Amino acid sequence: MNHPWVSHLNDQVIGQSKAIKLASIALLSGGHVLLEDRPGTGKTTLARSLASSISATFQRVQCTPDTLPSDILGMELFNPTTGAFERRTGPIFTSILLVDEINRTTPRTQSALLEAMQERQVTLGEVSLKLPEPFFMIATQNPFDGQGTFPLPQAQLDRFLFKLTLAPLSRDSERRLIRNEHLASESFSLQQDELLKMQQEVRDVRFHEAMEDYLLDLMESLRHHRDIEVGPSPRATLAYTMAARAHAYMEGRDYVSPEDIRALALPILGHRIVLTVEASLKTKPSKLIKSVLETIPVPSEV
Template sequence: MRQSKAYDLSLKDSRVTVNPSAAFSGPTSRDDASYAVNQRQMAQLLTQLNQIVLDKPQVVKLALSCVLAGGHLLLQDLPGMGKTTLAQGLAQLLGLTFNRVQFTNDMLPADILGMSIYNQHTQSFEFRKGAIFTQLLLADEINRSSPKTQSALLEAMEEGQVTQDGQSYPLPKPFFVIATQNPMQQAGVYPLPESQLDRFLMCLSLGYPSAAAERELLRGRDRRELLAGLDAVLDTQAVQLARQGVQQVYVADVVLDYLQRLVAKTRMSQEYHGLSPRGVLALQRAAQAHAYVSGHQEVSPEDIQAVFAAVADHRLGQRFMPLPVIGGQPAPTIAQRIINEVAVIV
């Protein structure tokens, strides 16, 4: 039976400082070559993404963790914050085929999924595949389309397939959706239903850049030029192997105890519904991916804290993340308050 490592936990406001195990440097007795094959490249991926999206290292790390966990990502922020740039950078560096769909209020589901067209030569209907048949789909400004069009993505995100006229068509593997949405205070937007939000493993917000990062944007090269010069660090096979590696990251019972205490806390409120079992599984998978990207073989409480807000807030009714203000800090989100209230060890 495997022995869990000893954690050095220093409690402060119910948060934790962890001394994790050393970064992974080679295969272990688990025969997990999939774990080793990409660890040497994680630093390169993060470095190049951080050169494209400036001053947001934690958001970039979480976005990469989300994709390697096999989940879909929702980026919500004001227009022009770099959401599309981050999505395009991920697609290029991971070597994935990429399609972008600009959602509008007059878009129909067939515009994304495809449609059956009558072929006069064969005298039969043929299915013409839509933009969704790609490995990474950028659903840009998804909340500008009607609920009917939004719901067209549900089957694809959950089952990895599209059904039209009673016929199912498998999507390429791996398949990811990165969606962007604008604040609800803006004109012409429709709120995403809870069932749609629950399909996204993480929800992230970039926020404003620092003054130094903004100066670099003003003086540096155009982001589109930098994107055009990116070379793939991984390919489809390597991404699949990395996803297998994420699943092999060990989670000790003491860490699962902490995870379940956080989940139990979400279910004690009368203001919102707590995390569902699917949300709990998403939290564990995201923590494993965060540990994997960090080069660790085992999930620590720090990994759970790092991903908890990204996984939980949009499931707990936090419709839009508060933006930082000059001279102050944004109000803590629901998940951040829960982390501060739940002890790491009891």
């Protein structure tokens, strides 16, 4: 997809074309992204650049152990003057939400995001409030610092379309950073109505029955694999279909091909399966997914 929006992001975030493409796919398909990498690799920069490239509201939440659900969602406060409760909405009521270091806040606060991520709404008191359209969440976490962190539960990981890491920068890419070439790129803003139009076009991409069978064969093979304790959920299947449509759309096609499904297997499924104890000692989810994928007969494109 040779869209000025994607080109602008590649100029802003140097050396991360794959992560940019997957984050764009998540946005176009209505999913959310979890960025996991070492400190200083550009996780927040990618999230901010993606948000600034879209003409939509943006909020950032820095998670700490004392962050409360009300700090993100908002709350109802009693006004003694009027004798009534007044609603004050939190930063989650935005189109693009960056939740920085999500695993530094408590499970109570993490779980406050579940309704918003799945149902696109927030309940305050007895009232459920719809979130803006589009609503896209990027969360970041550092993988190697276990002290003072709270690992995300499987139910929450399942609500992230992709779990991504950033590519190591080449010497030339890091030189471009030193020379501030990323700051010299011209500004670009994808209008909100154009983004919504692109999301609708993604939903219109054809998903032929042969491609459905190919995807279902993969999901069922993983669920029944002897080395997998927890396989991908039906929610993962639905997310996969939308992501495959978005991948095909970015490749300039109006139909899903086997390549779209194969290209997204690791970022979609890697965080959604749990290996048995014995299997975890000898392999990784990524290797197992690749091996299973090779056993599924590839249909011809329709």
